[in-house]
Amino acid sequence: DTAVSQTPKYLVTQMGNDKSIKCEQNLGHDTMYWYKQDSKKFLKIMFSYNNKELIINETVPNRFSPKSPDKAHLNLHINSLELGDSAVYFCASSQVRRDEQFFGPGTRLTVL
Amino acid sequence: AQKVTQAQTEISVVEKEDVTLDCVYETRDTTYYLFWYKQPPSGELVFLIRRNSFDEQNEISGRYSWNFQKSTSSFNFTITASQVVDSAVYFCALTNNNAGNMLTFGGGTRLMVKP
Numbered sequence: 001d002t003a004v005s006q007t008p009k010y011l012v013t014q015m016g017n018d019k020s021i022k023c024e025q026n027l028g029h030d031t032m033y034w035y036k037q038d039s040k041k042f043l044k045i046m047f048s049y050n051n052k053e054l055i056i057n058e059t060v061p062n063r064f065s066p067k068s069p070d071k072a073h074l075n076l077h078i079n080s081l082e083l084g085d086s087a088v089y090f091c092a093s094s095q096v097r098r099d100e101q102f103f104g105p106g107t108r109l110t111v112l
Numbered sequence: 113a114q115k116v117t118q119a120q121t122e123i124s125v126v127e128k129e130d131v132t133l134d135c136v137y138e139t140r141d142t143t144y145y146l147f148w149y150k151q152p153p154s155g156e157l158v159f160l161i162r163r164n165s166f167d168e169q170n171e172i173s174g175r176y177s178w179n180f181q182k183s184t185s186s187f188n189f190t191i192t193a194s195q196v197v198d199s200a201v202y203f204c205a206l207t208n209n210n211a212g213n214m215l216t217f218g219g220g221t222r223l224m225v226k227p
Binding site for chain 1: 207214
């Protein structure tokens with residue numbers, strides 16, 4: 001059983017499009033996250049979310065928005081895609097923020 | 113503000129050598145948590161260890177060991193008798209338990225173990 005899953009694994013799209021990446025966790029965790037990993041492997045957290053609060057990294061453009069239909073899902077919506085959005089996006093979850101996080105397999109987004 | 117520095121961007125060793133990956137952190141908090149993650153060439157991120165700021169005991173897990181020293185703000189990771197399968201990017205990370213805080217990663221160290 002996959003603990004944290006993401007779809008799609010690869011996403012190729014044109015500049016200006018809107019796209020979504022889905023994330024689901026079956027670990028019963030309360031907190032979920034989205035990370036961006038750039039071409040130099042640098043990992044940056046974008047959002048932290050549980051049923052009480054959404055914490056946004058202030059450097060994330062407002063074209064990015066997380067949507068959580070329920071505790072097990074945290075989807076990432078991206079509007080008006082730009083070339084610089086090309087990266088690998090990881091979803092993760094943990095019981096609370098101080099705990100270890102379990103990561104999904106990543107979604108490689110390529111914006112042409 | 114929190115910061116994690118992994119000064120070694122890339123390390124290359126020959127199989128069976130021991131290797132230490134350095135991690136230095138900065139935080140103003142007295143309660144914090146340190147982590148190591150492994151990212152093999154396949155791309156997934158694998159949790160290795162979590163340590164809280166009140167537990168300075170070193171830890172050993174098989175060929176892996178971790179040395180946490182608050183006096184030098186370091187949380188170094190040693191692989192003994194390295195193997196080709198250890199080739200990966202290794203990330204050190206830091207968080208506290210304050211509301212609003214998020215996990216901060218170091219830049220990663222790419223370890224290449226040659227046969």
